Amino acid sequence: MAPEPSPTSSAITLHINGEKHPLSVDHRTTLLDALRERLDLTGTKKGCDQGQCGACTVLVDRRRVVSCLTLAVTAQDREVTTVEGLADGDDLHPVQQAFLDLDGYQCGYCTPGQICSAIALIEEHAAGWPSAVTPDVDPDATPAPLTPDEIRERLSGNLCRCGAYVSIVRAVAHAAATHGRSPALTTEEGAA
Numbered sequence: 001m002a003p004e005p006s007p008t009s010s011a012i013t014l015h016i017n018g019e020k021h022p023l024s025v026d027h028r029t030t031l032l033d034a035l036r037e038r039l040d041l042t043g044t045k046k047g048c049d050q051g052q053c054g055a056c057t058v059l060v061d062r063r064r065v066v067s068c069l070t071l072a073v074t075a076q077d078r079e080v081t082t083v084e085g086l087a088d089g090d091d092l093h094p095v096q097q098a099f100l101d102l103d104g105y106q107c108g109y110c111t112p113g114q115i116c117s118a119i120a121l122i123e124e125h126a127a128g129w130p131s132a133v134t135p136d137v138d139p140d141a142t143p144a145p146l147t148p149d150e151i152r153e154r155l156s157g158n159l160c161r162c163g164a165y166v167s168i169v170r171a172v173a174h175a176a177a178t179h180g181r182s183p184a185l186t187t188e189e190g191a192a
């Protein structure tokens with residue numbers, strides 16, 4: 001006999017890093033708690049739990065979201081990518097490799113969110129999305145380069161309490177310059 005529908009929970013399937021995860025969740029469960037507490041995907045970190053620090057940033061359909069403010073039920077049938085899903089086997093994602101090579105972290109707590117956010121910002125910039133510091137937002141203007149100021153502004157939602165910002169900006173600039181759009185996130189649909 002089919003289970004009685006519940007007014008407070010739903011059976012959903014989350015698609016995470018290419019795998020399907022059937023789950024019954026309370027409607028109030030955040031994507032962050034579903035990842036960490038229910039699926040043991042603890043790479044995504046909980047900092048403030050109120051949308052202020054960016055530590056919990058993951059990609060949903062290749063766009064960055066703070067998973068502490070995203071209800072798990074809203075991720076049903078969407079492609080969720082966490083830091084665990086970025087590498088290709090033993091080959092790190094270019095942004096991960098750049099953080100490693102250029103010391104883009106100290107304690108590492110904010111790092112998974114910084115990396116997911118950086119991947120998305122490179123895509124957003126490549127797609128021509130302006131930021132608050134883009135000098136000319138006319139769509140016909142020559143695309144602005146991804147300067148350190150652009151990176152700082154676009155990553156401003158990701159806080160690093162131990163102050164690795166200088167190296168983080170350097171790592172993102174390096175990954176963007178050497179790899180352009182990130183391979184793990186480039187599909188025939190593009191970034192739009």
Ligand code: FES
Pocket residue numbers: 045046047048049050051052053054055056057066067068069
């Ligand atoms: S834990 Fe989500 S923004 Fe801080």
Ligand code: FES
Pocket residue numbers: 104105106107108109110111159160161162163164
């Ligand atoms: S590396 Fe420590 S909080 Fe960012």
